[in-house]
Amino acid sequence: MLQVINILFSYEKTPVLKDISFSVEAGEHVSIIGESGSGKSTLLKLLYGELDANEGQLFWKNTEILGPKHNLVVGYDFMKYVSQEFDLMPFISVAENIGKHLSNFYPDEKQLRIKELLEVVELNDFAPTKVKLLSGGQKQRVALARAIAKEPEILLLDEPFSHIDNFKKQSLRRNLFNYLKERNIACIVASHDKEDVLSYSDKMIVLNNHKIEAINTPEHLFKQPKTPLIASFFGEFNVIDNTIVYAHQVQLVEKSNIKATVKKCYFKGTFFLIEAELNGDLILFKHHKEVEKNKKVCLIIEPQQS
Numbered sequence: 001m002l003q004v005i006n007i008l009f010s011y012e013k014t015p016v017l018k019d020i021s022f023s024v025e026a027g028e029h030v031s032i033i034g035e036s037g038s039g040k041s042t043l044l045k046l047l048y049g050e051l052d053a054n055e056g057q058l059f060w061k062n063t064e065i066l067g068p069k070h071n072l073v074v075g076y077d078f079m080k081y082v083s084q085e086f087d088l089m090p091f092i093s094v095a096e097n098i099g100k101h102l103s104n105f106y107p108d109e110k111q112l113r114i115k116e117l118l119e120v121v122e123l124n125d126f127a128p129t130k131v132k133l134l135s136g137g138q139k140q141r142v143a144l145a146r147a148i149a150k151e152p153e154i155l156l157l158d159e160p161f162s163h164i165d166n167f168k169k170q171s172l173r174r175n176l177f178n179y180l181k182e183r184n185i186a187c188i189v190a191s192h193d194k195e196d197v198l199s200y201s202d203k204m205i206v207l208n209n210h211k212i213e214a215i216n217t218p219e220h221l222f223k224q225p226k227t228p229l230i231a232s233f234f235g236e237f238n239v240i241d242n243t244i245v246y247a248h249q250v251q252l253v254e255k256s257n258i259k260a261t262v263k264k265c266y267f268k269g270t271f272f273l274i275e276a277e278l279n280g281d282l283i284l285f286k287h288h289k290e291v292e293k294n295k296k297v298c299l300i301i302e303p304q305q306s
């Protein structure tokens with residue numbers, strides 16, 4: 001189990017992280033979300049022992065995680081970290097990079113393991129390709145495979161799919177997170193993308209204003225977003241009478257007392273996002289077809305499903 005106890009950290013004078021406490025069970029998947037600059041990467045670096053906390057302690061089981069002030073070599077065998085930089089060896093092949101830390105003692109087993117990992121990140125066809133010839137997204141997949149090669153007990157991922165195109169992203173997420181769950185590997189993911197979180201995280205940590213604003217399941221935070229920041233992570237929303245109302249809760253109907261005037265329509269694939277004026281404010285709602293500009297419409301607000 002990972003225990004994060006009252007961490008305080010600053011690069012310079014102003015703290016980047018304050019009063020950070022949470023725990024992660026073996027095999028549990030946790031995501032860290034927050035605006036750009038809220039300290040997600042910094043928190044991962046502290047968890048990895050790449051930075052020294054000013055105050056507080058970190059433990060994985062009974063081992064205290066210590067930063068560079070106390071450790072000559074950063075990192076621990078039970079933990080792997082994939083940063084936004086990847087840190088690969090450009091002049092050797094994809095397969096060699098993935099197998100870099102695997103023992104050469106059983107070469108057949110090593111080759112089988114590399115093949116299995118290539119399948120997880122869907123890079124089988126690139127096994128002999130030199131890493132310097134790969135795209136950013138392909139490099140990111142090599143870094144992910146290399147991080148899980150020796151099956152860490154806990155994996156730290158910083159925006160793990162940020163360079164990967166939408167075609168690949170969906171299947172890669174399923175492959176990777178299912179692989180980690182099957183092997184009971186705990187995982188902490190810093191992400192801006194709700195798709196990384198909703199289906200795969202057991203728990204979500206929201207960072208705001210240097211602190212933890214909320215910790216709960218993605219389902220709970222989605223259904224009961226306490227702040228606009230939390231709601232904005234999940235989608236378009238309105239604040240009506242001090243209540244957060246997602247765009248999907250507002251419905252266009254034949255008759256109602258809520259009357260608005262349509263201002264803009266945005267095509268979103270399976271629906272249109274419509275911006276309308278309601279009592280001098282703008283309101284967003286979803287509708288299955290386009291609605292012409294300046295049309296007067298009637299709306300109802302559905303309660304959020306519990």
Ligand SMILES: Nc1ncnc2c1ncn2[C@@H]1O[C@H](COP(=O)(O)OP(=O)(O)OP(=O)(O)O)[C@@H](O)[C@H]1O
Pocket residue numbers: 011012016034035036037038039040041042043
């Ligand atoms: N090496 C550094 N020295 C000084 N300040 C830093 C350093 N690295 C990050 N910071 C500052 O610390 C704060 C948190 O940065 P961090 O990279 O952890 O945020 P983040 O939430 O991961 O952002 P993003 O989502 O954009 O990756 C920011 O204000 C950033 O400018």
